Amino acid sequence: MPKIVDAEARRQEVVQAVFRIIASDGLERASLREVADEAGLAVGSVRHYFASSDDLLVFSFGAVIDRIAGRLESSMAAVEQEAPGSPEQQAAVLNLLGQFLPLDEELAVDACVWMAFRHAARIKPVLAAEAGRSHRTVAAVVGRLIMHLSPGGAEAQQTLVTEAERLLATMDGLCMHALLQPEWMTAEMCSDVLTAHLGSLAGMPAAH
Numbered sequence: 001m002p003k004i005v006d007a008e009a010r011r012q013e014v015v016q017a018v019f020r021i022i023a024s025d026g027l028e029r030a031s032l033r034e035v036a037d038e039a040g041l042a043v044g045s046v047r048h049y050f051a052s053s054d055d056l057l058v059f060s061f062g063a064v065i066d067r068i069a070g071r072l073e074s075s076m077a078a079v080e081q082e083a084p085g086s087p088e089q090q091a092a093v094l095n096l097l098g099q100f101l102p103l104d105e106e107l108a109v110d111a112c113v114w115m116a117f118r119h120a121a122r123i124k125p126v127l128a129a130e131a132g133r134s135h136r137t138v139a140a141v142v143g144r145l146i147m148h149l150s151p152g153g154a155e156a157q158q159t160l161v162t163e164a165e166r167l168l169a170t171m172d173g174l175c176m177h178a179l180l181q182p183e184w185m186t187a188e189m190c191s192d193v194l195t196a197h198l199g200s201l202a203g204m205p206a207a208h
């Protein structure tokens with residue numbers, strides 16, 4: 001009998017090959033041929049699921065967004081379950097924000113791939129739609145977090161927007177710094193920076 005191939009599982013194998021290539025050599029090497037070699041497949045097999053390199057890159061960008069978004073949603077639910085201002089809530093907030101950062105091998109690959117696609121979208125129009133979805137997805141979670149942590153609520157809308165943008169900028173900077181200078185920007189340093197930032201939010205007590 002011919003072997004039955006699970007199409008979704010095969011797509012995920014190919015995507016994982018894309019991620020490994022981007023993490024080790026950059027997005028520029030993620031051609032159909034290179035990805036096929038990395039996945040241990042014939043180029044024709046990859047083309048069966050992705051008609052072009054652009055199709056493969058768009059799908060892979062969406063996949064890393066979905067992975068990060070899933071972790072953020074789960075972590076946000078944990079934040080919302082804790083008592084406001086409690087040590088447990090602060091720990092949950094740090095865990096949530098840590099999902100953006102390369103704090104372990106899996107997170108490092110996702111962060112590297114995510115940043116690479118976001119940068120590439122600036123000059124690759126085919127990636128623009130997913131880049132927009134990426135920003136909206138992350139901004140929505142950060143906005144919910146700021147709303148949850150700020151006592152002013154909707155009455156201080158402009159302040160909330162400013163604080164959300166400040167936190168987004170902090171996370172982008174930490175992610176890039178941790179990817180480029182991992183010896184200096186360690187998990188402990190990232191945690192210290194985040195704790196200091198959270199302590200600067202209006203009504204958010206600093207961790208001790």
